[in-house]
Every structure is written in structure tokens, then in C-alpha cells.
Amino acid sequence: MVKGIKICGVSDLGTLKYILNHQFPPKFIGFICNYKKSRRYVEYDKLKKLVNIKKNETSFVSVLVNPDDKILEEIKELNFDFYQLYDVSPERTKTIREKYNIKIITALTINNQKDVEVYKDYDGISDLILFDGKGYEKSIGFNHELLNFIPNSVNKMIAGNIKIEDIPNFRNKEFFVDLSGSLENKEGKKDLKKINKLLNFATKNET
Numbered sequence: 001m002v003k004g005i006k007i008c009g010v011s012d013l014g015t016l017k018y019i020l021n022h023q024f025p026p027k028f029i030g031f032i033c034n035y036k037k038s039r040r041y042v043e044y045d046k047l048k049k050l051v052n053i054k055k056n057e058t059s060f061v062s063v064l065v066n067p068d069d070k071i072l073e074e075i076k077e078l079n080f081d082f083y084q085l086y087d088v089s090p091e092r093t094k095t096i097r098e099k100y101n102i103k104i105i106t107a108l109t110i111n112n113q114k115d116v117e118v119y120k121d122y123d124g125i126s127d128l129i130l131f132d133g134k135g136y137e138k139s140i141g142f143n144h145e146l147l148n149f150i151p152n153s154v155n156k157m158i159a160g161n162i163k164i165e166d167i168p169n170f171r172n173k174e175f176f177v178d179l180s181g182s183l184e185n186k187e188g189k190k191d192l193k194k195i196n197k198l199l200n201f202a203t204k205n206e207t
Contacts, residue, residue: 002170005202006030006157007195008063008180009040013050015190020055022196024203027176030061030084034071039188040180044074051079061105064088067096076100084130090121103127105157109134110142116150123154130178133160144169164198177202 004027010016011031019025031047032040042050051060059081064071066087084105085093097104106126108118111134119129133142141161150156152174159178170177183198185191 002167002202003174003176004028005198006061006159006176006178007183007190007198008032008061008159008178009038009184010190011040011042011046011050012190013053015192015195016050016053018192019195019199020053020058022199024199025056025058026199026202028059028061028082028178029055030063030178030180033062033064033075034067035063035065035086047075048078053079055079063107072096072100082127086132090125093122094125097125105130107132107159110146110160113146116146119150119154128155128157128176130157130159132158132178147173164194164201167198167202 006028007019007026008030009032010019010029016029019029031042031051032038033042033047035041060079061082061084062075062080063084064086080102082103082105083096084107085096086107093104093106104126105128106122107130108115110116110131116131122129131147144158156174157176157178161181162177162179163182167177179198183190183194
């Protein structure tokens with residue numbers, strides 16, 4: 001059974017309030033903070049207003065791709081519990097964690113077994129290891145069987161073109177599951193009906 005759900009790419013207040021007030025809110029909500037190629041990217045001024053909200057037991061995640069010092073300084077006072085870091089070395093990850101006293105999700109993009117092995121460099125300095133596809137904003141999947149050898153002691157999250165119907169496939173895995181694109185409509189906006197379906201469905205499959 002899955003350990004919990006992360007909904008990523010939330011960019012408007014209406015959707016955010018709906019998720020937080022749901023009967024079965026997710027463990028995590030992610031906000032795209034510096035990756036402008038993504039249609040889910042949120043400008044700083046909007047982001048500041050968006051995350052200034054009572055979040056109850058849900059953790060807010062700042063999703064950052066190779067962040068520079070400027071963006072890290074801008075968001076340091078915002079209401080985030082985790083920084084989700086793509087393309088950041090273990091050494092810089094440790095520095096960011098210590099300087100900003102923030103929990104870390106290290107995001108690794110996976111295509112083969114060699115990509116998976118990189119998790120060992122971050123184990124111990126990251127609170128969670130996220131295994132994602134190579135597509136970044138394009139929600140590309142990968143072979144999840146590549147993760148079978150990773151010890152249960154590693155706190156793991158999985159992403160990459162995951163659909164609601166895929167949740168039962170992780171029933172015997174110690175994973176948090178991260179969804180984004182599969183919760184959107186044809187216009188690329190979060191679909192509340194899909195989110196409701198996910199949160200009700202996932203609750204039945206959680207540990």
C-alpha cells in the first residue's frame with residue numbers, strides 16, 4: 001500500500017483550498033517555484049499569496065530545478081516544509097538543507113539502473129528520494145521495476161506520468177506517490193473531479 005499522496009503543480013487558490021479542505025487531503029502539495037518552462041510555474045508574488053494559508057497536516061513543497069541563491073533567498077520565509085531539488089549536487093543539497101533549516105526531497109530523473117544508483121549519494125542528507133521520469137514538465141514515465149532493489153529503509157517517492165488507476169500497482173511498495181499531469185484537463189488546468197477521485201481512491205490503498 002502507498003504511504004501517501006503528493007499533488008504537484010498547484011497554481012491557483014481555488015484548487016489549493018479544495019485540496020486542503022478535502023475529506024482525505026494529501027500528504028504533500030507541490031508548487032513549481034523557478035522552472036519557467038512548466039505551465040504550472042508560479043510567479044513569486046502569486047506564490048507568496050498562494051502558500052500563505054492554513055495547511056493543516058499537509059506539507060507544502062517548493063519544487064526547484066538547480067536553484068540559484070536568489071530564488072532560495074526569495075522563498076526562505078515562505079510557508080514551505082520541504083524543498084524538492086532537481087539537478088543539485090549532494091554537497092549543495094547539504095548546504096541548502098543546513099542554511100535554510102529545511103527538509104529535502106531529492107528528485108532524481110530515471111532512465112536506467114545507473115540513474116537509480118545515484119540515490120546512494122543522497123541517502124542520509126535527504127528526507128525523501130523522489131524517482132521521476134526524464135521529462136520534467138512533460139510527465140514522462142519510466143520502468144518502476146528498476147526500483148525493486150532499493151531497501152525499505154530508504155524513504156521513497158515515485159513520479160513520472162502516474163495515473164490514478166496506477167495506484168494499486170504500488171500496494172506492496174513503500175512509496176509515496178506523486179501525481180500532476182494526470183489530474184489536469186485538456187487545457188492543462190487541475191481538474192477537481194480528478195483530484196477528488198484520486199484522494200478518495202488513494203485513501204483506500206494507503207498503509
